Amino acid sequence: MGIWDKIKSGTSRAARQNMTSSGASPTMMPTLSKTPAAVKAVAVGTAATAAAGMKIPAVVLIIGGLIKFSLFQGPSGAGLLLSIMLFVISGYALAQRLGPGDAKLKLGIFLPMIYFSVWYFLFKANYDPSFLFYFIAIIASVTLLFAVFTKGKGVVPELVGFVPAIFLFLDLGMIPFLVQQLNLSLTPLMENLILWMPWWALLGLFTLPEEVTDSPAWNKIIEILKIVGILYLVFVFIAPAVPNLGYNTSVIPGAAELEEAQQNLREKLPEGRNPFLVRMECIFSGEIQDVEGCVKEKQLKYEIEKFCEDVEGYEPETPEFDNCFYEEQERRKSMTLLAGGTIDRTITIPTAAEIVFHEESFPQLFSDPSPFPVEFKLTNPRGLSITINPSCSFKGQDGTEVLGRIDGSYGNDVVEGETYSTFYLCTPEEPLQEGRYTMTFQADLLNLETKSRLQRAFINGDVLTQKEKERLRNEEISKVVKIAQSQVPAEFAGIYFDLGHGGDDIVIEYREGLESSAEGGEGFMKKPILLRSYIKNIGRGKIVQVQGYFIDLPGFTPRKYFKEPGMDCPRI
Amino acid sequence: MDLSKKREMNRSLLPLTVLLVLTLFLSSCGSSVQPEPIQYFKEGVKDVKLSFFQNTPPKEIYEDSDFKIAVELDNQLGYDIKEVSVAMAGDLDSRYLQLTDEEMEKRPEGSMGDGYLLGRSPTNPVGERSILEFSAHSGRLFENSERQELGFFAKASYASEVLFLDTICINPNLYDVYDSGCKVDPQKSYTGQGAPLAVTKMEQVVSPGSGAEVELRLTVKNKGKGRVKSIYVRSAKLGSSEVYCKFKGPDSRTWNVNTFDEALLICNTVLDQISSYETTFSVEMDYEYVLSSFKSISLVK
Numbered sequence: 001m002g003i004w005d006k007i008k009s010g011t012s013r014a015a016r017q018n019m020t021s022s023g024a025s026p027t028m029m030p031t032l033s034k035t036p037a038a039v040k041a042v043a044v045g046t047a048a049t050a051a052a053g054m055k056i057p058a059v060v061l062i063i064g065g066l067i068k069f070s071l072f073q074g075p076s077g078a079g080l081l082l083s084i085m086l087f088v089i090s091g092y093a094l095a096q097r098l099g100p101g102d103a104k105l106k107l108g109i110f111l112p113m114i115y116f117s118v119w120y121f122l123f124k125a126n127y128d129p130s131f132l133f134y135f136i137a138i139i140a141s142v143t144l145l146f147a148v149f150t151k152g153k154g155v156v157p158e159l160v161g162f163v164p165a166i167f168l169f170l171d172l173g174m175i176p177f178l179v180q181q182l183n184l185s186l187t188p189l190m191e192n193l194i195l196w197m198p199w200w201a202l203l204g205l206f207t208l209p210e211e212v213t214d215s216p217a218w219n220k221i222i223e224i225l226k227i228v229g230i231l232y233l234v235f236v237f238i239a240p241a242v243p244n245l246g247y248n249t250s251v252i253p254g255a256a257e258l259e260e261a262q263q264n265l266r267e268k269l270p271e272g273r274n275p276f277l278v279r280m281e282c283i284f285s286g287e288i289q290d291v292e293g294c295v296k297e298k299q300l301k302y303e304i305e306k307f308c309e310d311v312e313g314y315e316p317e318t319p320e321f322d323n324c325f326y327e328e329q330e331r332r333k334s335m336t337l338l339a340g341g342t343i344d345r346t347i348t349i350p351t352a353a354e355i356v357f358h359e360e361s362f363p364q365l366f367s368d369p370s371p372f373p374v375e376f377k378l379t380n381p382r383g384l385s386i387t388i389n390p391s392c393s394f395k396g397q398d399g400t401e402v403l404g405r406i407d408g409s410y411g412n413d414v415v416e417g418e419t420y421s422t423f424y425l426c427t428p429e430e431p432l433q434e435g436r437y438t439m440t441f442q443a444d445l446l447n448l449e450t451k452s453r454l455q456r457a458f459i460n461g462d463v464l465t466q467k468e469k470e471r472l473r474n475e476e477i478s479k480v481v482k483i484a485q486s487q488v489p490a491e492f493a494g495i496y497f498d499l500g501h502g503g504d505d506i507v508i509e510y511r512e513g514l515e516s517s518a519e520g521g522e523g524f525m526k527k528p529i530l531l532r533s534y535i536k537n538i539g540r541g542k543i544v545q546v547q548g549y550f551i552d553l554p555g556f557t558p559r560k561y562f563k564e565p566g567m568d569c570p571r572i
Numbered sequence: 573m574d575l576s577k578k579r580e581m582n583r584s585l586l587p588l589t590v591l592l593v594l595t596l597f598l599s600s601c602g603s604s605v606q607p608e609p610i611q612y613f614k615e616g617v618k619d620v621k622l623s624f625f626q627n628t629p630p631k632e633i634y635e636d637s638d639f640k641i642a643v644e645l646d647n648q649l650g651y652d653i654k655e656v657s658v659a660m661a662g663d664l665d666s667r668y669l670q671l672t673d674e675e676m677e678k679r680p681e682g683s684m685g686d687g688y689l690l691g692r693s694p695t696n697p698v699g700e701r702s703i704l705e706f707s708a709h710s711g712r713l714f715e716n717s718e719r720q721e722l723g724f725f726a727k728a729s730y731a732s733e734v735l736f737l738d739t740i741c742i743n744p745n746l747y748d749v750y751d752s753g754c755k756v757d758p759q760k761s762y763t764g765q766g767a768p769l770a771v772t773k774m775e776q777v778v779s780p781g782s783g784a785e786v787e788l789r790l791t792v793k794n795k796g797k798g799r800v801k802s803i804y805v806r807s808a809k810l811g812s813s814e815v816y817c818k819f820k821g822p823d824s825r826t827w828n829v830n831t832f833d834e835a836l837l838i839c840n841t842v843l844d845q846i847s848s849y850e851t852t853f854s855v856e857m858d859y860e861y862v863l864s865s866f867k868s869i870s871l872v873k
Contacts, residue, residue, distance in 0.1 A: 344717070346713075347714075347715060347716055451714070480723040480725075
């Protein structure tokens, strides 16, 4: 029974009561314009009940969405269950948001949700064309029947029903999975979407009714928050659009795979601040002219600060910290024109290390001579011969440093297996005094090796016309060479390189008969081919030394070198 | 409208809806292929079909394994095709996918010889198809990569012909109002001549008077899915007289640019009659054509 029906029945009930009560007059029929207090109370009470009903699912979505975003980042059964519950609740929230109307029409919202659930969970997202033909035909029939029975009024609720399905996919991490499965380059847009989007909370915000509370001030605040939410989406979407997918087969991941992909991607991305907050800072500080530039600068500053503090171990606002900041800033400036690169998504198990402090086993008394256990785990999928050199130290609040002695290792442990895990027992060389200490465990990993790759297409620049070159590029080459940048495994460091005419151009024009060129002399390339490369620290530690690097380019001879002073030229 | 009437209406709608849905399903079941009348082989736009044979290669191939790439070529043109060859191109880096030199390009074996496939005709209404098999070997994945997407093309090139033939009315005496001959159609459209290269429009421009001339302007288009490499006008006749034709642009009988979409072919001749008459106009063109088909497979561990 809708709100209007309740009000009408309330009105007529009040009228009947008025007629039967003592002193009632047949002429004193209550009307809507002269609604007696009893009827008004019924009407207001009913409206209040309706408003409260509308906001509950939305509020649950907001709270549940924030809990999911804060506490269930990695893949977990509880996180998945919460996502499914929020999926169902979002249907109710959207149904309420559609406003007063026939409840049967609102059932249409759940139809697409049911279709999606049946297809995704029951049929395991089967995308076989023959199956899809029948499935879509059945869905279309049901949809048509519903539309006919509702005389077309059920179409809008049905369309709205796709929104929860889309949000479920986004929440579980569809975008990072597409990046991993389809080798899409990670754009700044995707980074922002992955890291900073509490999807269900956002949907909950949008589904709140217009009058959430009795207080006009609070309702205004919530309206402003909705606008801010929309602005948030707009700002986060500033970066270039998701790259053209252009794939031939669709790969529909399972829910667990989506979450795992999201977690994998989060671990590989550098830490940064929420881009929305950074943008707001830039705008309110007056940097409206070049917001993007301001955001990049602030993010870079934050990364360098994190590096100097967490990796180099310098305290902020100390001369060492300032020096580190300046040096790192200068070093990164020189890298701005160097080659781009992207994480190689096909290597799902890169070489990685993890340090786990077993704090529950740490001695609590300063007089306790027990060592501090630290677990070191190494993933070595390629079976490299890695030497591990562990060390530890303790730094007190007053700045005093006490070196530690590692037991359980003779130093320079060589590991060759695919996985390695050991406990190092760190014992302070001198007794620790009462107070707080920061324990640092460091593992120097030697003889690490990493390889990157790059794909290019070569065309004859002499024979082909410009139109033919464009056709080749658009119709053929772009289908084969999908990633323009070098692909680098997400390991401790990577070699980023680019070969070609610059700007990550996937096509290289070569000229035949160079030595006998009619231009005279040695002849020259129509377009110079540049090889640019640099080694980047992409882990959370520090590169101690680069022992050497080699770029495999059979058939190429370098003509000129441009390199940093003191650096050796690469072997090619 | 009260509730009972609404229910009545819904009840009557229900069987109608069910009938509609059932009709939809039944109409989509088992459509039978109607045989084409043989006189239509040289009409419309037809293409040579180039495709990878089902599951050859499979969607996923394992490291260091041999597999076959089968390409099907089906000549559905109203003309024979000759000098046919199919070559593989694309992500054939020897690291991931290896084809020997001998395997990179092959010619189909037709009933009339290598590199020759018959077109559709009254004696051969289904055309001719051939399956070419390429032997390939998969390499190893990069480092400890889990999978690698590989894309490559099968490119088929062939030479064929297209014949444009129409009966047209020519009136050298444009100024004579009482000419009781045929009716001139200054502009005509065509749907194709059974090939991917098609004459789609013809315009007739007559210069009347003594020494009347007619200029026939033909719009030649590439309507197929591939590319025209070159076109050569082998002959053009108006009745039994040879007509000189040339492409506007190159000003020759040959179009030799690899990016042909559309061209104007202009044919001129002197008319030897003074009153309107009907006659046949024919143009025979030889052309070279290239088709490609893309395939993506995954190399997995």
